[in-house]
Structures are given as structure tokens and as C-alpha cells.
Amino acid sequence: MTLPTIPTVDLNDLRSDDARRVETACAAIREAFGTYGLAYVKGHGVDSAGVMRVYDHFREFTSKPEQEKRKFARADLWFQRGWTPPNTEVAVAAGGQPDFKECYFMAPYDNDPALQAQYPELYPPNVWPEGSDAFREHYTKMGRALHEAGAELLRGAARALGLPASTFTDICEGGAHVTRVLHYLALAPDQVAKGIVWGEEHTDFNLLTLLPGGRFVNPEGEVAPKPDDKSGLFLRTRGTPENPAGVQVRGRPPEGCIVAQIGQQLEILTGGRFVATPHVITAPGVPGWTRDSAAHFMHANPNRVLYPLRAFLDDAARKAYGPPVLAGTYAIKTLVDIGLAPPSAIEKLGYRHYDRLEAQRRA
């Protein structure tokens, strides 16, 4: 079987005045997001040396004593800022095995005060360890560069579907965008081949995810090529009648490219024209190896409605993606589902003062 080839989208083609170059990029987007839910992206403007600095700084943080790191584990902020301890997050679809990783979340742009008042846990202020100016600076710069590349790609994605270029970026404006740096943990010898995964198979719940590229570190602490053929990022292609399970493909971008992945929100808005990519981060078959990576999550504005856009609204789309739901409500529900927000967050949705009538009747 020939392995599928994931297309590369050149953002410089999208920026060009040459209609042929724009169409080349749009065709690549349709194929990449329509079939794989994932594109390789060049012309992105993300500085790879800066990304490595972010990883170095986060490694410094992860090597601190647990007690020190706990101060930044903010369950009260639903872990949307600061440190996510290992074994906190669980994938929805994959049987509830927690991920073998630790992460740090921050928002690269200032919060909109009105949205912050409406959704305090989706827009908490950033938290930073003391003396982490360089971490903050490189991390913020990386997050913004990924966001800008993502916005360019979203404009291209709209054009590729025959929509006005700003369709998706308008929906994205003011969203609770968040950048995450991740450190996948070393397996002990007795943990190898016991079914532990670094990140369980799932689809992202946001609009679009940008991945600047990870790196492996060997047991001696040196950056090194992959330890074996089974570790790292794998994605699953869209199922077909002949092959309903789809095909698992290693996400290996060409040199210098970053990766962009479709999330559930964009699948809903496009009525399934673009598909949210199931992906998994598999752990190595050897002990002692670790991995660093990062992701920037672009979200729909929480007050936007998630429902197929008019151009994609047919009976099948209504059935698959109805009823409409606010992106903010959707985010709250999903954060509960994946173990980051407490189940009580769901009880806050809708009216919650029935006890008042109870009390009045008793009186």
C-alpha cells in the first residue's frame, strides 16, 4: 500500500497576487484538511531556534522539585494557565487513560476584559514562575508567530471553500487562544510496552492547532533523532467505505515546515468538509527517552455559535452537528470531559436558582 502524502501549503502562495499561486495553495488546503485534517505549512515565520529556547526553559522548569511546580498547578483556573501535572488530562474517546506528560499553558495575547468577565476560567491571567523573563519572552513570541501563521492559513482555508477570506478569522477573533509547551515523560524499564501512551488518541476541540515541531531527548539528556519507528505523532486519515478505520500516518513534516491540524470547531463550521484529525502521541519502545513539543490552539470566540455555516448546511450536516451551541459552552463542557475543569462547571450552565423557589415555598 502506498502511504498517503500530506500536502504542504506555502503561506507565501496565499499572500501572492498571482492567482495561480493562490489556487495552488487553496487546492493543497482542500486536500490536506479535507482528507487528513492536517497540513504541513511553509512560509510560516516561526523561528525554530526560538522554539528550542522555549523547550530548554520548560525543561528547566520540569526539573524543579514537585513541590515547587505544584504552586503553578492551578486546578482553580481549570489548568488553562500554568502547569498541568502528569496524569491530569484524559482523552475523551480512548478509554480514559491519562496522558503521560506535563505541560505549561499561557495566552500569547492580552485578554479582552468583557470576555474575561463572562468566562473567567477560559481567560485567566497568565502565571509565571519567578525569574522566568526569558521563558516568558520566547514563549510569547513563539505563540504569536504560530497564531499569525494560523490566521493566514484560516484566511486561505476560507478562500479554498469559496467563502470570504475573513470568514474563519472573524469567528476566531477574541477566542480564548492558548499556547502549550509539553514535556513527555521517560518510561521506566518496567513501563515499556505496557500500553502507556504519551498522549492518547483524540481530536482537538478548538478551531485550528499549530504545532511548531517537537524533539526527542535521549537518556543521556541530548537532543537526538527518534528512538524508534513507533514513537511520536501519528494521525488517522478520514475513513472511507473500503477502509472505515482510516490509515495511521506518521506526522513528519518536511524540513522547515510546521504542522496545522483541524479541530472539532472547524469541522462543525464546515459541516464536515474539513475533518478534525484523530492523533496520538505514542511512547517509545525503549526506556529513558523524553520528548518536548508545543502547540498553539486557536479558538472560536466563545460567544459565536458552533453550527455548520449556511454554505454547508444540508440535512446530513444538521444531523451530524446540531443543535447549535455557543463555543464558550462547548469549551466548558469539553474541559470537563477531558478532566481539566471540575464536573460542577456543567451545573453552572443555564438557570441555577431553582433553590430560591424551593425556599419561598417552604417559607
Ligand SMILES: [Fe+2]
Ligand atoms: Fe491534540
